[in-house]
Amino acid sequence: MVDRLIFHIDVNSAFVSWSAVEQLMNGGPDLREVPSIVGGDPNSRTGIVAAKSIPAKKYGIVTGEPVSLALRKCPNLVIAHSNFDWYVRCSRAFKSICQEYTPTMQSFSIDEVFLDMSGMHLIYPDPIATAYEIKDRIYNELGFTVNVGVSSNKLLAKMASDFEKPNKVHTLFPEEIPAKMWPLPVGDLFTCGKSSAVKLKSLNITTIGQLANTPLEQLALIFSERGAMHFHNYANGIDDSPVVDEPEDAKGYSAETTVEDDLVELEEINKILLAQADIVSARMRADGGKCGCVSVTFRNLDFVNKSHQKKLSEPTDVTDIIYKTARQLIKESWQGQPLRLVGLALTDIDRDGFEQISLFEDDGKEKRKALDSTLDSIRGRFGNGAVQRASTMDTSSRVNRMHRAKQEQNRNK
DNA sequence: CTCGGCATCCTAT
DNA sequence: CTAACGATAGGATGCCGAG
Numbered sequence: 001m002v003d004r005l006i007f008h009i010d011v012n013s014a015f016v017s018w019s020a021v022e023q024l025m026n027g028g029p030d031l032r033e034v035p036s037i038v039g040g041d042p043n044s045r046t047g048i049v050a051a052k053s054i055p056a057k058k059y060g061i062v063t064g065e066p067v068s069l070a071l072r073k074c075p076n077l078v079i080a081h082s083n084f085d086w087y088v089r090c091s092r093a094f095k096s097i098c099q100e101y102t103p104t105m106q107s108f109s110i111d112e113v114f115l116d117m118s119g120m121h122l123i124y125p126d127p128i129a130t131a132y133e134i135k136d137r138i139y140n141e142l143g144f145t146v147n148v149g150v151s152s153n154k155l156l157a158k159m160a161s162d163f164e165k166p167n168k169v170h171t172l173f174p175e176e177i178p179a180k181m182w183p184l185p186v187g188d189l190f191t192c193g194k195s196s197a198v199k200l201k202s203l204n205i206t207t208i209g210q211l212a213n214t215p216l217e218q219l220a221l222i223f224s225e226r227g228a229m230h231f232h233n234y235a236n237g238i239d240d241s242p243v244v245d246e247p248e249d250a251k252g253y254s255a256e257t258t259v260e261d262d263l264v265e266l267e268e269i270n271k272i273l274l275a276q277a278d279i280v281s282a283r284m285r286a287d288g289g290k291c292g293c294v295s296v297t298f299r300n301l302d303f304v305n306k307s308h309q310k311k312l313s314e315p316t317d318v319t320d321i322i323y324k325t326a327r328q329l330i331k332e333s334w335q336g337q338p339l340r341l342v343g344l345a346l347t348d349i350d351r352d353g354f355e356q357i358s359l360f361e362d363d364g365k366e367k368r369k370a371l372d373s374t375l376d377s378i379r380g381r382f383g384n385g386a387v388q389r390a391s392t393m394d395t396s397s398r399v400n401r402m403h404r405a406k407q408e409q410n411r412n413k
Numbered sequence: 414c415t416c417g418g419c420a421t422c423c424t425a426t
Numbered sequence: 427c428t429a430a431c432g433a434t435a436g437g438a439t440g441c442c443g444a445g
Contacts, residue, residue: 069429108426190425253434256433
């Protein structure tokens with residue numbers, strides 16, 4: 001196979017950058033120049049850091065930590081209010097510019113895309129110059145910066161875009177791997193999270209280079225055969241996965257809710273399950289799906305999760321069947337321990353043929369899916385209350401009302 | 414023994 | 427003095443029981 005040319009483009013501190021642009025338009029200060037974050041659910045004091053400015057990073061503030069902890073690290077921290085509609089518009093505008101350069105673009109999240117630039121050399125003879133052009137156009141037209149990673153596969157391009165920030169183009173071609181990637185800590189390797197890093201430590205492997213040069217048989221001592229192969233390939237920059245330009249059908253739909261007041265009554269849990277069944281089944285129906293399996297998840301006060309699932313005799317998209325199944329599942333598995341979280345998931349998704357046909361008839365389908373993944377990625381960072389589709393507005397506000405009622409109870413204690 | 418079902422774990426944004 | 431911790435999705439893994 002001929003060498004590919006892949007770009008990975010990543011908006012620097014996306015939510016902070018986008019809020020900064022918004023505030024600058026209103027004559028405000030530039031959030032990017034001061035220690036700042038965009039943080040969690042504005043209605044809750046217990047939010048988490050969803051994005052941080054580069055100055056905030058210097059205080060040791062990390063994405064995903066509680067806002068209260070970030071404030072302790074930096075008392076001057078500016079906490080920006082989030083504007084999700086604005087973020088979606090920024091994301092669309094960003095992707096629209098990227099899409100001009102190739103038909104093969106994969107939206108990887110709200111602020112990341114992969115571009116397959118293979119075979120475009122007649123149009124763009126100088127890939128690096130093109131990368132700079134995209135980056136600068138985004139800045140000039142939209143007012144925020146991106147990093148561009150350039151390589152011959154998605155993994156290396158993604159690793160490259162994570163190098164020095166902001167507003168940079170980096171290459172990481174295979175011959176550059178020893179110099180640019182191997183000195184990095186293993187935890188910097190995409191898909192090597194905390195747990196894998198700890199395992200690798202037991203073999204005295206702390207850098208990507210050490211991982212790359214460890215024999216497979218040795219990795220198989222701590223990983224499955226598959227896992228050993230995966231990490232061996234990644235550390236050596238091997239990745240054949242294609243840039244997929246069509247959003248894929250969802251493989252599952254889920255909702256989970258963390259409550260302020262511990263759940264101790266089955267009736268309270270069931271109320272939440274009903275709201276979740278409503279929301280999640282509506283989303284599935286909107287995609288023309290039916291689920292063959294329902295599962296409930298719950299988390300106790302020690303953060304220990306349990307789940308219980310059931311296959312249905314036939315796939316369904318009926319809220320009531322899903323809710324009744326969820327009730328049964330929680331009844332079978334919950335033994336009365338106080339809970340801080342309850343969730344509902346629908347899996348084994350069956351698509352009806354209609355949706356497939358409509359691929360050719362309904363021009364709006366892909367657009368709707370693209371919007372869905374954008375909305376989902378916002379939910380991903382901010383949680384359920386962050387965005388609401390019109391179709392789920394009723395049930396969502398019901399949950400919110402319950403939530404507020406509980407907070408009220410707390411205050412009155 | 415193999416396969417599918419199930420619960421749990423891990424990783425990412 | 428200590429504390430704090432969201433939502434969603436996808437995939438991997440290991441166990442167990444049925445055939």
